[in-house]
Amino acid sequence: MxxxxxxxxxxxxxxxxxxxxxxxxxxxxxxxxxxxxxxxxxxxxxxxxxxxxxxxxxxxxxxxxxxxxxxxxxxxxxxxxxxxxxxxxxxxxxxxxxxxxxDQVDAHFIKRKSQLDRVVYSLIRVERPEIAQELYFRIKDDENTFSALAMEYSQGTEAQTGGLIGPVEINAPHPKIAQILATCQPGQLIPPARVGEWIVIVRLENYLSAKLDSPMRQxxxxxxxxxxxxxxxxxxxxxxxxxxxx
Structure with a gap:
């Protein structure tokens, strides 16, 4: 052997x-x-x-x-x-x-660009619809900041950052959240929506368009x-x- x-x-x-x-x-x-x-x-x-x-x-x-x-x-x-x-x-x-x-990079980037764009967004997720509704109106009416309410009420890890998430590629969040973000304008507050077991409030903070720079080309x-x-x-x-x- x-x-x-x-x-x-x-x-x-x-x-x-x-x-x-x-x-x-x-x-x-x-x-x-x-x-x-x-x-x-x-x-x-x-x-x-x-x-x-x-x-x-x-x-x-x-x-x-x-x-x-x-x-x-x-x-x-x-x-x-x-x-x-x-x-x-x-x-x-x-x-x-x-x-x-x-020679195929440019075409591949154009094909992939909608998935490569990045977003910064704020998120609050709670289990009870009535709480989500109350928080939504408190933010909308400027009674409280999104950040303060996220830190107090949100039941995910985003509470540690005041609800702020990103920048992340737009397909990184839950598909339903990604779909919401894709139709938003920066600063737009979205009414409570069910995503899986959670009721979420989402606000798009910034939309970062992907660019074909040197790292992206690689x-x-x-x-x-x-x-x-x-x-x-x-x-x-x-x-x-x-x-x-x-």
């Missing part, structure tokens, strides 16, 4: 690992990583990029000499070539995304690639037999 892993004095052979990968539902992820490695196999890094990533890796792992690097490689069962592929994988994958997905790029690689994985990966030992 060829031992490849020891955990808490328990040794595992290569044959033991396949059933474990299946048991822990890691085979699909492994298959996807294999596909990604094949996709980016021809993507190259410059000498400067190779050196920079190696230096960063050594700093992060406190490897200050060639001897320490060799010792780390031996413990991991890796060659220097494998290490270089590992530490440049993220960079090479980003280059692949730029070449293959970047997010859209990642979404496009993840959608694509998930589809490719479904099409090209098959588990031919159950890897469970008897």
């Amino acid at each position: 060829s031992v490849v892993l020891e955990v808490d004095n328990q040794v595992y052979s290569a044959e033991d690992l396949v059933p474990l990968l299946s048991q822990y539902q890691m085979l699909p992820k492994l298959a996807q990583e294999i596909l990604i490695d094949r996709l980016i196999a021809e993507v190259e890094c410059t000498e400067e990029e190779n050196t920079s990533t190696l230096n960063q890796f050594c700093q992060q792992n406190q490897l200050t000499s060639d001897e320490q690097v060799e010792d780390w490689l031996n413990k991991q069962g890796m060659s220097r070539e494998q290490l270089q592929k590992l530490i440049t994988k993220r960079l090479r994958l980003e280059k692949f995304k730029q070449v293959n997905c970047n 997010r859209m790029l990642d979404e496009l690639f993840n959608q694509w690689i998930n589809e490719v994985t479904k099409q090209k990966v098959s588990f031919l037999s159950s890897p469970v030992t008897s």
Whole structure:
């Protein structure tokens, strides 16, 4: 038996690992990583990029000499070539995304924008409709501030912030609250409405339109690639037999 892993004095052979990968539902992820490695196999890094990533890796792992690097490689069962592929994988994958997905980012953002817009809103939730109705009129008639009543009466964690929630993406709240917010104007107070077990009072404070800035562009790029690689994985990966030992 060829031992490849020891955990808490328990040794595992290569044959033991396949059933474990299946048991822990890691085979699909492994298959996807294999596909990604094949996709980016021809993507190259410059000498400067190779050196920079190696230096960063050594700093992060406190490897200050060639001897320490060799010792780390031996413990991991890796060659220097494998290490270089590992530490440049993220960079090479980003280059692949730029070449293959970047021209779709604008259209994807437009398609997703209504879900990416953010809101700041105030919320009070109580169990009894008559209390909600009273609080609503006290806020509407300026008898009390929304914040003060939320801190005193609201039965959720929002009481700690005076009812204020956000900024959050507009699809983050309960679907019914999200639907209410999508039709509001900033400053608009919404009469009590039932949402699940609660009666809620909502006021939209601010509406923040999503912008295709650098972080958002990266997010859209990642979404496009993840959608694509998930589809490719479904099409090209098959588990031919159950890897469970008897």
